[in-house]
Amino acid sequence: MAQESVEKVFSNNRRFSIPKYQRDYAWKKKNLDELWEDLEEAKNASSDSMGHFLGTIVVAKEPNSDAYYIIDGQQRSTTIFMLRYALNAKTKDPAWNMNIFRDENKELRLQVSPANQEFFKAVLTQADNNKRDTSLKNRIETDGQKRLYEVFEAIWDYVGKLESTEAKEYLSVLDKMVLMWLEEKDSGRAIRTFQSVNDRGVPLLLLDKLKALLILYSNKYSNDNGTLDNEINERFGEIFKIATKIRKHKLSSSLGDREFAKEVETRVFNYHALGQADIGHYRYGAAESFKKIKELLKSKTKNPQELLEYIDTYSNDLLEFFKAFYRVMQRTETSAEAFKLLYILRINPLFYSSLVRLEMNGVLDDECLRLLAQAEVFFYGCYSTNDSRAYNLYEATDSKNSFRERIIQECKKCAKGDYSSVGDVLRDIARDNYNWGKYFRYLFFAYRCDDMDARAFNDLLSSDDEDDNGDSSKTMQPYDMEHIVPLNVVENEALERYGFDNANEFNAIKDDFGNLLVLESKLNRKIRDGGAQIKKEAYKDSKIPYNRNFANTLESFGKKRIIEENEKFTQWAREFFKDFLC
Incomplete structure (x- = not known):
């Protein structure tokens, strides 16, 4: 661990890459504005020896390479690289310094995610040409590309108007600013270090912490030369991609509550936890479920083999749950029953675990979707709540018959307000429907519109x-x-x-x-x-x-x-x- 100047970190013939399992570039204009304020403050300081601190970068050497994986600090590192590139382009002789940005093959010394690398090059080319390229907006395909474009646009707002002497002065000040450099010999150890480091700018997602936690235990108790570490990395990389698809799907604004689309990773993690007997509970939020996972991992350290098997199984099951969750969302485009369940009735999220488990087990069909809708009507439509019954349905998702029997049994036994039986509810089901809200809407569409596809x-x-x-x-x-x-x-x-x-x-x-x-x-x-x-x-x-x-x-x-x-x-x-x- 050492304090190093920005110049030393990025100008020492080092090459960097962002591991593909990392989340996408996430900084926004406001993060760049804060970085520029730091730069202005350092520029106006009375002493160049102040060593203005910019944060931490945690790295690990790539196997059989002189390049480094950036395990923590990719947001900051990518932004600093873009800012230095833009400032250098405005100096009197930008080509003189180009070797600190490109290697002997003229490739950028910072490789972002493979999906974004070509776009990243195109964004930086704007600095080479000393003008904006608005056509890049039409090439944006990922959230990361959108952020890269917007942040560089903000950078150019500051840098594009500078004279060459001013640009050189800003670049000199930036190069003297300080990063905390933490280097580990492999990714697993680097992620363990990353767990204890605060990442300024964009708060860590719960899934970032979960990934680090699983790799921490895997790295500590496994002697497989990082095989399981890599599996976990790959799985979480896929999870982050699927989470983006979930957030972008048109159904996302109709799931859970108003915050669902902003907190997809956290919410789906907790829906998954609800189906884990040793972790989830219908009264738990995501933070409590995460705490239970930490306790469970710790309890299994006495038997390392059991611990590693659990980590492997859990991380793979979490990935499959995210995949199945997205497939369920896609069903609304082809299934009228799925549409009515999720858009019109908007079932309680406590049903999501069983809904997704049915999909994972290959038994989800229109009958199961209808059963869940019927359960919602009895569990919550009769002026009662039956949270524990809704939550526990995941226990019977191995087959359609067992699920059908369980849900019918629970509906017969559940609290129904002033009604003692399903028959009593049905006796009065046509009365005073105006107060039924979404339950009336669902029954209206189920009854009046059975021919709608x-x-x-x-x-x-x-x-x-x-x-x-x-x-x-x-x-x-x-x-x-x-x-x-x-x-x-x-x-x-x-x-x-x-x-x-x-x-x-x-x-x-x-x-x-x-x-x-x-x-x-x-x-x-x-x-x-x-x-x-x-x-x-x-x-x-x-x-x-x-x-x-x-x-x-x-x-x-x-x-x-x-x-x-x-x-x-x-x-x-x-x-x-x-x-x-x-």
């Missing part, structure tokens, strides 16, 4: 505004529960027109299933409490086929139809939930 359901999605990363997602556009017979029918003295004798008669069934539709919010706002003709035109504009067909029968709608529809829906519900009846 996945493509038709996906047409119901709408694009959200772009997020902070410039990504756009799709989610269910806002839908309201629309009263077919308007709520102002009493004050408008129109009860007789709809077949009601008095206000009490109307109030008794106004919120029942038979008097409700699911309608796009924008259409519902146009209707307000309008009459039949206004409603008819709005229903015809709906993307929901049932609404368009129903519009043609609106003139004859009233009390009689509401009662008839309630009865039909109740009969359908008894058939839909027949396996759950005692």
